[in-house]
Amino acid sequence: MMQIDQEKCIGCAKCITDCLVRDIVMEDGKARIKNESCFKCGHCIAICPADAVSSTEYEMDEVKEYKAEKFEVPAENLLNFIKFRRTIRQFKDQKVEKDKIKKIIEAGRFTPTGSNQQDVAFTVIENEIEQFRKLILENLNEKGKEILDNLSPKTQKFKKYAEMWIKMYQDFQNKNLENDLLFFNAPLIIVVSANSTVNGALASANMELMANALDLGALFSGFTIRGAKGKDNLRKFLKIKENKEIVTTLVLGYPDVNYLRTVPRKEADISWL
Structure with missing residues (x-):
């Protein structure tokens, strides 16, 4: 299951805009994942500026923060x-x-x-x-x-x-x-x-x-x-x-x-x- 830490979420809606299957909604200024049509692509994890999104099905320890010197070729x-x-x-x-x-x-x-x-x-x-x-x-x-x-x-x-x-x-x-x-x-x-x-x-x-x-x-x-x-x-x-x-x-x-x-x-x- 995909989840959003409501304490961290800043309500920027970037995850909502980027979600292909429109499975994320805004409620009271915070994003919430419905987990109805989500196919676990992880775009919401990658795009969140507050690092508020996580998955209970995958190892979150393997997620790496972007650093140009290590990622760009x-x-x-x-x-x-x-x-x-x-x-x-x-x-x-x-x-x-x-x-x-x-x-x-x-x-x-x-x-x-x-x-x-x-x-x-x-x-x-x-x-x-x-x-x-x-x-x-x-x-x-x-x-x-x-x-x-x-x-x-x-x-x-x-x-x-x-x-x-x-x-x-x-x-x-x-x-x-x-x-x-x-x-x-x-x-x-x-x-x-x-x-x-x-x-x-x-x-x-x-x-x-x-x-x-x-x-x-x-x-x-x-x-x-x-x-x-x-x-x-x-x-x-x-x-x-x-x-x-x-x-x-x-x-x-x-x-x-x-x-x-x-x-x-x-x-x-x-x-x-």
Whole structure:
């Protein structure tokens, strides 16, 4: 429940003006939250100049007061940071510290979600990577054989992937992990699931940027998503809740490669109206 300390409230009405669902009213010069249509977005907490608003459902200790020197990032620096990040496929044999993992997840947790659903969940894999690899490669091998057995003009474009998946599974069986094209021998994997694909994808993008800020490298593993799709054994292994779908798989670790500059991209496809 959201609540307003009537002793602190100065009646400025800023929370009322900013409330999307109009769940706050003014009574006797003080704001009061009805808690009828509120979806706990927290804008009233953030905007109150008297720090009079709180929630009984969340930890208020994690609320931070705005300080420009700690919160603001120069726009040009941020843009360059985004341009410089690269997908990493070479990782050091080095564990990722727990505090860094927690910061990556925090970046996902505080990413906005539609209607403040906060529906994003995280499965952190460190000790069971080998079992995860086995399950994914078994499924990819199965999908690869199915594609090759049913080739048509429509599925011809998947032939090279099918052959690659079968080869990856064979390498795994032969313990040829030097050619690990799934996880590239990274020490950490975070699987992101959500009710909404958009919410999960937005959270994942912020998590990847946080990983880069922590001097880590990241790879979004599309093969893993393909190998997990529609497989109950993977959902059970990853502890995916019934109402959620796997959105991304972040492969993480310390990069064993150094890049020296950004790379060019196609011009933006823009329609000005």
